[in-house]
Every structure is written in structure tokens, then in C-alpha cells.
Amino acid sequence: MALSSRYDPQSLEEKWQKIWSEKGAFDCDIDTSRPKYFLMEMFPYPSGRIHMGHVRNYCLGDVLARFRRLQGYNVLHPIGWDAFGLPAENAAIKNGTHPAKWTYSNIDNMRAQLKRMGYAYDWRREVATCRPEYYRWEQEFFLKCLKKGLVYRKEAPQNWCPSCHTVLANEQVVDGRCWRCDSPVEQKDLTQWFFRITAYADELLADLKKLEGGWPSRVLTMQHNWIGRSTGAEIAFRIEGREEDIKVFSTRADTLFGVTFMTLAPEHPLVESLIAGRGNEPEIRAFIERTRNMDRLDRQSETLEKDGVFTGAYCINPFTGDRIPIWLGNFVLADYGTGAVMAVPAHDQRDFDFARRFGIEIKVVVSPAGQELDPASMTEAFTEPGVLVNSGEFTGMPNDEGREAIIRKLGETGRGGPTVNYRLRDWNISRQRYWGAPIPVVYCERCGVQPVKEEDLPVLLPLDVQTCDDGRSPLPSTPSFVETVCPCCGGPARRETDTMDTFVESSWYFARYTSPRKDDAPFDEKALKYWLPVDQYIGGVEHAILHLLYSRFFTKMLRDCGYFPRELDEPFSRLLTQGMVLLGGSKMSKSKGNIVDPDAMVQKYGADTVRLFCLFAAPPERDFDWTDSGIEGASRFVSRVWRMFADMEALLAPVKACSDLSPARDEAIRSLRRIEHATVKKVGDDIGSRSQFNTAIAAIMELVNAVNQYREELATTQAGCACLSSAMATVLTLLFPFTPHLCEEIWQALGHEDMLDAETWPEWKEEALARDAITVVVQVNGKLRGRVEVPAGSGEDEVRGAALADAAIVRHLEGKTVRKVIVVPGKLVNIVAN
């Protein structure tokens, strides 16, 4: 079959998409005869249309999927929809559409867009998290966790709009005000459900080691710091006149004798009882309100102006017996440590600033060796190591030794002891939203909080509700949902109307892909065992912490609940974090509205060109700013490949990649063959180990250039034609993961019976790479001064001799004495002379 001279992507792409779809070409099942490869990209939120960030993400995955297929792996490559979430409710408010309708119609649109890109998905496994068949299982997980104590309830402050009477997402708070009505946002305590992720803090931290090599080190570092394990001491300060303690966490127990005040977070639970009835109670309350409603990022800022108020109450230093005034401070965070800080102004900068501002005593207890510090003249806290002073029996000890001794004594006296603290907080999953998975509990007046019975799952999210214009969830005002009976006593009860954080759905979807249609259990045990863990996960770096940490937590939790194999500790063996596709320098996102619609590009250039350009434009990890120019280059290249085959009809034969290995003396044949094999080596390495797809494409371009350069010369002989045919087949095979439609079409035109997808990845041969001579660069004092050609395999002495004999080098060495000659075999000679 001859190729038409014109490349027409639209028709040939649709042709191959139809063939793939009819054949179920990418459907896969358990096959123990082949190595498995579970590859996933982060599933999209169905925002309406796919954007270039999606395209980039799925192109990266698709190249790997097709590459691994050629390598003989049994590849599982699924896709689904992260379908619950806030934007559906916003759309409901804005357009009056029901969140479900909006979501499902977006899914339909986006599915069609993805199919038009030609991605190699097993579409039978598609999941949408908003379907009861999906979310019922996480309701079950929730109940299991509740039983195990991994889920619990506690009060937590929420953004509250007093005028809309609704909780606001952080995104909905703009400069401290409600995004819809502009009222100042308040903090309101609500009882919320939490996953006890901190129970896994140590394992989550320790297992980061298992991910080294497979995950980018910056992600590991970020997770490490996010968990933020720190060892220190818990110290109890008795409140004066009460039988109650204020507990603090401190990494600086060595400075215990230097405590001159206590600072509590305004949210600390003891605050209420400490200030009740004080003369300045209104002033204190005003301070608390002010601080609580501050911007949460500002409040953590180091440049924050330290503010505080004295409560009038005192506590007692457990060692010195000193009366310690209890203050409230705007820089103390309620959810770190115990929400209380023993303040040592001499040795902590924040405490120092605070003490100076409010005229509180500064007491030095650590001195630099052989020096004395004068509190009155200090300009900043002394935080370096030193020797303990003014510290009773501990005076004279180096401070780190003193810390151990003081912690020991705290234990002996029952006033504290060593403890570990984490920055990581438990995961609040309660959302006062409609479009989410219902939390499966009911509230009974008689029996209290009761879990829904497992056999009564799923708790269906009612779809026949009128969504509210003010952003409030319609669930509390939907009697058919709220009113129920207690699973315990059968009496009247109210359903929980909060739904789950959408991060819950995305924490386990990878496992559901292994048995997505199973309806009597969340997972098929055999499928889990065969497919998990995910071999390669690809997604945006913006998920480096939350989503990835939650998924890791879920994996450990589901393992411990008996759902996952015992030996499965981590969900994702390898992670590729792609950079963002920016537009005009900032993140493309549905909320910002700066989105490039790929459809127009596909219309104009075809999916293959769009795929190729997305991967060629930048390395995967790097952000790139989308521009319309540049795709022209990809388009030209694709056409050039087409034309190369169309023009050389005489060579059209079912030849395979790297098939010509006949001995050749012809320099052109040896040259082209060397380039062919070097390209196979580089492209395999770039895709398979380096994840540098842009350089893989550049290498294929160079091979195409080489074929075009040699074709006139080689086409005249039979041996030359064999060499050209082989190189051209190699081009097709290497390019196939990037531009599969084009390559299948040409492959078929060459007369192959099987699809290119059924080929095996070509093997490069060392002997094809061999050269007779190599060029060595010669430097004098580190500056490039010449090049010499030496026979391949020359020894160090020969290379040095050739370098020193080179005319240009001799000229540069005139009047100088050679001090040293460094020879880097096969590469470079550097002559040091003066």
C-alpha cells in the first residue's frame, strides 16, 4: 500500500482510535507469564474541559505505557474522575445546574477529549468517585477506622461567614473576607471528624527511606519536613491555686531555669477558666478575637509584630518554684505541641522580642564558654550551645548534657519526661458541603453518636435536592436524608450532614482500579496482590505533600485493617512530578480561568503533533509557559517523517528496527548505522530511566536528519537501501510512543501484518557503535586550544603525545613550562603551564 503524499492527521488518527477501541487494545488482565507494570497518572477533576496541564500529564504517562508495552510488560494504565468537590457546587450557584448534572456532563466531554488524544487506557476500568459504587467503600473504611479508633471527633476552628451562615474553604476567604458577600470571616469552633494520621507519623517518616531513588528527593524532603518530628520534653507547670497543670512541649528543657513567663495560644482550652472574672476580661477577650481572626499565614510569619496580653494568672516552675505569669501570645499556635510555650527570652528570639516589648524579666541560663551575658545589654537571644548558669544543681554542665539531666529529673519528680512531637496534625475530613461522600454516622438523642451498620451502606447522597444560592449545603434541610432511625435503639435519629474531604476519595482510587467493578467488596484480593504497588505514578508537583501523604497513610491504614496485603507498605514505587503548564507566568487553573483548550490545537495539527510538542517543549519536571509558536516545529517534524516514507516508496517493505547488521565497509552505512544504534540507546535510556522525553525526541530528530542526509548516497546500492530501511523502521519504532497514530499508519503501509504496538523495543548493538578514531579536546590552563584525532583505544601516553605535538598547542605553550598534564581518557587533555 502506498502512502498518500499528504499527511492528514484527522482521518488517520480517528481510524486508529476506532481500531484500538474496537479491539480493546489496551484492556489488560492478570497475566503471570509477563512482568506487570502498573502505571497511573493523577486522575483529573472534571472541571469541564481538559487543559494543557492534563494533556502534558497524560502524554507523559502514555509514552511510558506504550514504551513498556513494547518492552513486553503487562501494562495496567487506567483513568478515572476525581468527581466530588467544591467547583461543582460553585457551578450550581452560578448556572443553576445540579452539581451531579454538571459533573457527569463534564466527564462526558472530557472523556471524549481524552479519547481524541489517543491515550492507551483500559477504559473498562474507568471510575468516578461520585458514584455510590465507589464511595460506599470509603464509608466502609471510615467505619472500620472508627472501630479501631483511627477516626475520632473533636472541635476545630473553621472559617465562618456570619452573613452567609456557612463554612468557607480557605480559597473562599479573600483578604480575610467572604468571597461572595465580603463580610469579615470569623473563626468558629465546630465538631469535626478526624483521621488519626499522627498514629502513623513515625512509619510515614521512616518509610520515606524505602522511596529513595524512586521518588524525587525534593518530595521526600518536603514530606519529611511536613511530618516534622522533633524530640524534646513535656514539662508540667502547676497553675497557682489550682490542682491543674499547663503542659508544654520544649526542645530546650536545658533552659527551664530561665523561664520568666508562660505563653498560651489564645485558643488554648485552659484560657477560658484562667481569665473568667478577671478585671480586664473584656480586653483579653478582644485580644483573643483579634488574634483568632488573623490571616493564618501572617500569624506564622517571623516578622509578625509580637502581641500579647497578661491573663492575671500564674503558674509555678517545677524546679525553681518561681511564680510564672501566664500570658496569651499571638505567635503561639494552638495546634503545634500543646498550644503552650514556656518562654525563655534569653534563649529564644520570639520570647526575647515579646519580653522586651512587655518589659518582662530576661534571665540568662546558658552562657558562651568563659563569657558572661548581661540581660540588660543583650540585643538578641543567645541560641548557641554553651554552659548552664543559674541552673541550680545543673549549673556548669554543657547545655546539651544539661538537657538530658533535666529531662531525667523531670521524670523522677513526675513533672514531665522525654517526648516526641510532630508538626503533622490529624486529618480533618469533615466538610460542610453537599457534593461529597456522606459520613456514615447518625446522632441519636438516646444513644449518641452511632455508626451506620455496614449492611446499610452506602449512605446515598440524595440527588433530588435544591442547592442553595448562598453556598450552604442543602443536606441539613433535606428531611428525607436527615431524618432516620438509630441503628442501635431504633428510635428517631439525625444523620450526619457533613461530607468527606475529597482527598479521601483520591487516597485509594489506585487500588480500586485493580477491580473497579467488584460489587461485594472494595477489592479483589488476587488483583491487588498482582498489581500493587503502582510502579509509576505521574502527577503535578503541587500534590507533593497532601495527596501523596494521605495516599501513603491510607495504604498503611488499609493494610492494618486487612484490606491490603500485609507486605504492602507504600502505594507508589516511583513518582514523577511534572511541572506545571503555565500561561502568562502563572498556574493554569479552573479557578483563575487561564486555560488553554487543547481541542483547537488538535483540530489544527492533530493529536500526534500536540502530544509530541507537549513532551518536546520542556523536561517533565520543569514548569513551562505555554506558547502557540513552537508547536509549528513539532508539526513540521511530523510532516517530515511522513514525507520521508512517502518519498522513498522504493524502500517500503516490512522491515524491522535495527534489522540491518550485515558487515559493511562503506563509511556512510557505518555512520548511519552508528547513529541508528546510538539513538536506540539514548531514547531507551531517556524514556526508561531518565524520564527526559524532550531529549529523546531531539535524538529521534537527529536520526531523521541523518537519514535525510545519507539517503541520496545510500539509495544507490542494495546494502545502502537495507541500511536506510532499517534506520527508518527504527525511527518509527522509537517515535511510536510519542506519535502512535502516525507510526501505526506508516507501519501498516510498509506492509506489516501486525500492529507496531505488538513489536518489541529494538536492541542496540555495541559493535554498531564502534569508531576507528576519536576526537580529543586539548586545553591549556583550562581553556580550549585545540583538538586532536587519535585512534580509538589509544593509551594515555599516546594521547598526551598527540596533544603536545599539535600545532595550535605548541603555539600556546611557547615560552611556558609544562607543569602538569591531565588526561581524561577518550575525552580531553588539559595542559597546565606557566
Add this chain to the structure above:
RNA sequence: GCCGGAAUGGUGGAAUUGGUAGACGCAGCGGACUCAAAAUCCGCCGGUGGCAACACCUUGUGGGUUCAAGUCCCACUUCCGGUACCA
């Protein structure tokens, strides 16, 4: 603020383990083909000086280590991501 990144020609980027800076593209310029245009093909393309050979400068800024630094170390600048209810 804190945590994590990034910065290389006009431009996207390459340089894989400290060893030829600018691969491969885009844009631009010159030429061929054409009545003309598009497409295609050929050539040039970091800066300064020079007719040239060539020399000097150049990887955000300032220091340092080394025979050799885009790459390692220290100190900065700017931009980007995350910061627990956007996903």
C-alpha cells in the same frame, strides 16, 4: 514567615558522574524553487574587537574550592509551588 524548587542566546531548552557551554527546535536573516505566495530545500545565527587568522567576554548577583565549575560550597536577588477546606 516557613518548607521545596527554578534562573543558561532574541526564544523553549541541551550539556546524564566536575571535563568541548548553547545539542534539538522556535523566531530571525540570506539564498534556491515559483509569475507570485505558501510549502519545501540549502546556508548563517551568544556578545565585543578584527579583513582574517584569532583573541577576549558569557550560564541571575557576589565570593570560594579545583588542573578544570552551568554543575560543588558560602552569602544574596528575583520568580514559581505548597502551607493542612482548590484539586
